[in-house]
Amino acid sequence: MQTDEIDDLVEFSRLLGADPTLVLHGGGNTSVKAPWVDISGKEIQALYVKGSGWDLATIERQGFTPLRLARLIELLELKNLSDQQMVRELSAARLDTDFPQPSVESLLHAYLPYKSVLHSHADLLLTLTNSRDGVKHIQQAFGNSVVVVPYVMPGFDLARAVVHHWTDQSHDATIGMVLMNHGLFTFGETSRQAYDRHLQLTDCAQEYLLQIPKLKFKLNINVNPSRAITLELAQMRRMISEIGGRPLIVSRHVDQLTLRFINRHNLEDLATRGPLTPDHVIRTKRSPLVGRDVHRYADEYKNYFEKNQSRARTEVTMLDPAPRIVLDRELGMLAIGIQSKDAQIAFDIYHHTMSVISECEDRLGGWAPLETHHLFDMEYWDLEQAKLKLSGQTPSLAGQIAVVTGAASGIGRACAASLLANGAAVVGLDISADIEKSFAGPAWLGYRVDITDSDAQTAVFDLAVERFGGIDIAVLAAGIFGNSTPLAEVNKSEWSKVMSINTDAIVFGLRSLHPFLARSPVGGRVVIIGSKNVRAPGLGAVAYSASKAAIAQVARIAALEWAPDGIRVNTVHPDAVFDTGLWSEDLLAQRAQKYNLTVDQYKNRNLLGIEISSELVANVVMQIIGPAFAATTGAQIAVDGGSDRTI
Ligand code: ZN
Secondary structure, X not given: OOOOHHHHHHHHHHHHHOOOOOOOOOOOEEEEEEEEEOOOOOEEEEEEEEEOOOOHHHOOHHHEEEEEHHHHHHHHOOOOOOHHHHHHHHHHOEOOOOOOOEOOOHHHHHHOOOOEEEEEOOHHHHHHHOEOOHHHHHHHHHOOOEEEEOOOOOOHHHHHHHHHHHHHHOOOOOOEEEEOOOEEEEEEOOHHHHHHHHHHHHHHHHHHXXXXXXXXXXXXXXXXXXXXXXXXXXXXXXHHHHHHOOOOEEEEEOOHHHHHHHOOOOHHHHHOOOOOOHHHHHHHOOOOEEOOOHHHHHHHHHHHHHHHHHHOOOOOOOOOOOOOEEEEOOOEEEEEEOOHHHHHHHHHHHHHHHHHHHHHHHHXXXXXXXXXXXXXXXXXXXXXXXXXXXXXXXXXXXXOEEEEEOOOOHHHHHHHHHHHHOOOEEEEEEOOHHHHHOOOOOOEXXXXXXXXOHHHHHHHHHHHHHHHOOOOEEEEOOOOOOOOEOHHHOOHHHHHHHHHHHHXXXXXXXXXXXXXXXXXXXXXXXXXXXXXXXXXXXXXXXXXXXHHHHHHHHHHHHHHHHHXXXXXXXXXXXXXXXXXXXXXXXXXXXXXXXXXXXXXXXXXXXXXXXXXXXXHHHHHHHHHHOHHHOOOOOOEEEEOOOOOOOO
């Protein structure tokens, strides 16, 4: 297949996007100037530029919107153009309206007199520009091979500033352009050339940095994620969620880079000067909370909003005042978001930020990012807020954290799938090794654990809190049936095994979960998977029936004792759910025979004559943890198709 300059652009954009030291989470943009053939066969000079909603790491041809180049050049002649006007004009300059809205930096790409243009927020570049005497460092590192543009907010004004500085500074050997406190542009006759120049300049920045000796400081710390830490973490999450007006995910990080950073003597001053590049502000807020005083942070945020409100170009409503990054010498770094992917983005961005700040401090004489008012402009710029809105509707359980036992198969797995589908972060436990890969994505953590080892089970709950900040929901679905034996022949070890999994593990699991559920910002909820056997025991199932009856009673005690903590505890009693690990073909045949039925008759042996699936049980569980059951605790809910033995 023949490739063209757009294929090349895709290839090198992906290379740029795949390197997190150059581009993070949707940052950066790229373009190529190439012809567009319209429906009448006429060739038009076009700018193919990254469309919004695309990530450079995964961009495809259809992510590059073709714009009429001549029109863009015309627009650059204007004296003024508001954001709304610019967005409308860029939209109207599309040569095919099936393509997405083009980047807000399109005019700048159009102006640069090269075929291919690549733009990133390279860490190394930002290290140089965000230091005291940033311009001097840039000049020393790059000589006159780059054009230097002081900070201007992206959009029309930036494009105009670029025209001005380009005219003054560019010459035949110019290979790049540095936007102070923002990022790097390189260009060339091909995307490969522009990419090579990107690497050439970042290598150059690295060389420059490394020849400056680094200040050193000693670090003596010990990180031990103990129960005391996870309890404080759950408490912090509750406060942060209350201030944020919704449950939030709070992930704890204590890697070496983070620990070194939070142990700097001037941490508070350093961390509150500003972000790496302005568009990070929508992910991390303008500065982290240093320490734990969430209320003070929220007050300061409100003041900042009130002070700067009049600067906004449009009517603005205050965003929630909760921090997105917390730096605390004992807790480490907490990265916060509505969902775990948002917390992950905030973490990635701040992790790079700490690394750049450290370099600026240790080699370049000090960290000097943008001033607050520029950040407000960016945070409340409707074009930036639109990026967040692009990520779509927030699902009903966003920000909530669930643990599910027995999550590798059957009812547990179906519950985990529903919880994830509704936006919860889920930690699954199972004895099967499949658990680790049962689901994928940042909202899932699977641990292989034997829940009869209560210390091991507790350790997993602590890990869940470290990763997501707390536990709001527990679905306790792990269970075994055991061998069918008449009471007169019951075997002690078999009896103990069934009791230890179906009863003891849940009792001690609940004991360990209680302090987290009590700290849930939205009220803890427990659903225990019981069995119809509690009210209608089965022949030969003495251990199973007794263990399930015991746990149903435990659930009622929990409902009584934990109501003052706002925790609801309910039990679901399914019957004859045959798509679970409990049922083997043999067992099914054996049970059917016991009742003189065929396997099919046995499966639908209920008053309604319907087959009960794990998914159906999971749907009931989802309702119970939802608002419809807000007033229900201590309930025993049958999901059995109706039984003449229990009604
Ligand atoms: Zn940029």
